[in-house]
Amino acid sequence: MILQLFLTFSLLSLLAIGGANAVLPEMYRQIVEIRGWIEPATFAQLFALAQAAPGPNILAASVMGWRIAGPVGLGAATLGMLLPAAILAWCVAGVTQRLSRAPWLRPAQFGLVPVAIGLIAASGVIMAEAAGTGPLPWVIILGSALFVWRTAFSPLWALAAGGVLGWFLL
Amino acid sequence: MRLGELFFGYAKIGLLGFGGVAAIARHVIVEERKWLTEREYAEVLGLGQVLPGPNVGNAAVMIGRRFHGLAGAVTATAGLYSGPLVILILLAVFYDHFGQEPGVASFMRGVAAAAAGMVIGMAVKMADKLRPPLELIGVGLLSLVAGAWLRLPLPLIVLILAPISIWLSLRRQTA
Numbered sequence: 006m007i008l009q010l011f012l013t014f015s016l017l018s019l020l021a022i023g024g025a026n027a028v029l030p031e032m033y034r035q036i037v038e039i040r041g042w043i044e045p046a047t048f049a050q051l052f053a054l055a056q057a058a059p060g061p062n063i064l065a066a067s068v069m070g071w072r073i074a075g076p077v078g079l080g081a082a083t084l085g086m087l088l089p090a091a092i093l094a095w096c097v098a099g100v101t102q103r104l105s106r107a108p109w110l111r112p113a114q115f116g117l118v119p120v121a122i123g124l125i126a127a128s129g130v131i132m133a134e135a136a137g138t139g140p141l142p143w144v145i146i147l148g149s150a151l152f153v154w155r156t157a158f159s160p161l162w163a164l165a166a167g168g169v170l171g172w173f174l175l
Numbered sequence: 176m177r178l179g180e181l182f183f184g185y186a187k188i189g190l191l192g193f194g195g196v197a198a199i200a201r202h203v204i205v206e207e208r209k210w211l212t213e214r215e216y217a218e219v220l221g222l223g224q225v226l227p228g229p230n231v232g233n234a235a236v237m238i239g240r241r242f243h244g245l246a247g248a249v250t251a252t253a254g255l256y257s258g259p260l261v262i263l264i265l266l267a268v269f270y271d272h273f274g275q276e277p278g279v280a281s282f283m284r285g286v287a288a289a290a291a292g293m294v295i296g297m298a299v300k301m302a303d304k305l306r307p308p309l310e311l312i313g314v315g316l317l318s319l320v321a322g323a324w325l326r327l328p329l330p331l332i333v334l335i336l337a338p339i340s341i342w343l344s345l346r347r348q349t350a
Contacts, residue, residue, distance in 0.1 A: 023329030024229040051267070057283055058266050060189045060259020061196050063229045067260055068267050083260070087252070090228025091236050095248055097222060098237040109345055115214075116344030117221030119307055119315035120336050122298050124224060124329060125197055126315075127322025129294030132194075132287070142288040149292025153198060154300045157206050160198040160293045161191055164286050171285015172278060 007081045010074060013040065014066055014085030021090065023124060025055075025062035026131075032066070042073045063087075141174055176210060176242050178250050184208055185235055185254030192231075192259070194290020198297040200231045210238065213304045225333045231255070308347055314340040 013035050021028035029052065036042045043051075051072060055065035063086055070082020104110045129150075137143045149163035188200045201220075204210050211219065216234075223233030232255060239251030302315065318336050321327045 019227050020330075021227045021229070022225065022333055027329040054266055055263060056194070057286075058259060058263045059191060059193045060256065060263065061192065061229045061232055063232065064256065064259055064263055068263055071264060071267065079260075079264070083256070087228070087232065087256070090226065090233060091248070091252060094223065094226055094228065094233040094236040095240060095245075097226060098240045098248075101222070101237075102241070109348070111218065112344045112348035113341045114218045114221060115307075116311070116341030117225055117337055118217045118301075118305065119311040120318045120333060120340050121217070121221040121224035121230065122301050123315040123318030123336075124322050124332065125230075125301075126295055126298035126319045128195075129291055129298060130319070130323035132291035132294060136284065136288040136291045138284070142284065145285060145288040146292040146295070149289040150296035150299065151292075153293050153296030154303065159191075159202055159207075160297070161193070163293055163296075164193050164289045167285040167287075167289025167292075168282045169285070171288070172282040175281040175284050 007074060007077055009040075010042075010070060010078055011081040011085040014070070014082045015089050017066070018086045018089040019093075021063070021086075023128075025065055026128060029065075032069075036069060036073070043069060047072065139175075141170070145170055176208075178243055178246060180208075181239060181242060181247055182250045182254040184210070185251045186258050188231070189255045190258040190262070193286060195294060196229075196231045196255070198293045200234070201297055201301070204238070210242075213301070217301060217305055225337055310343050310347075311340060314343065 017028050017032055017035065020031055033048060037045055037048050048069070051068045052065045055068055056062055058064070066086040067079050067083040071079035074081070101110060101114070133146050137146060145167045149167055152158070152163045153160050184203055188196055188203050192199045201216060205213055205216050219234045219237050220230055222237065223230040226233050232252065235251040235255050236248045239247035239249070241247070243250065302312070307315070314336055318332055321332045321336070322329065
């Protein structure tokens, strides 16, 4: 069971191009539909919890492992989710270091940057569509975007302000 | 940079990364601690984005390795994940007690809206500072449209647009 948990999340890890949100549908298919380890409602709740908590959203995998099999499940799911991707990143970093003198490497790598920025912006838009339930949330979204873009202050101020506005007005 | 600084820098990123770690990671690494320049960070993040796994997590492995080899990669990764993991478990234990409180729910709605704006603002800021050539801006906009409105699977977008974008970037270099 624990091994199965580890292997399932390892597979998900390698499918997670674009991070946690990209792999969410497949994660649901694997652990709710195929394995039946978690109820659909619990899955949604745990994922929302991982998004509300600080840290990378991929940690949703960890709470699911914890819910499925306690502390050992937590360890198996976390390692499964992180290890394969980290090893791959390690190897790719090694290749880029070895090729660091090659004149084409940096322009080639820079070619990935627009795709990355575009996809980050896309995830922001998707988050905005989910969060923009009325005029005030949209004001917060725009204000926070402008604040992060135009100032060098920590983005946390925007989050705190958003939370306080939400507390009093939403 | 010492190993301890790497750990605490990444611990800060993890613990303060509400609504995703991308914006706070860039803020700490580029603006606050100046470990990397805007462009260097963008290049690492670009690789992290097209590889499987969370982009900031992949970047942590690569940045850790760049400064301290294997120890650095492990330290940065541990710093990034350990704090949030503890908080998440505590939250999961207590969630049933306070998750339904109306005040908490509205607070979280406000945070979610601000987090969305934060991610958009970060993307605009990076594009603004890096000033990529016009055709690469075009590729960025295409991936935005494909991801946000066409809702194509991210691996597919990367598979199609990354080679085009790399080719465009190389062509600009040799021209």
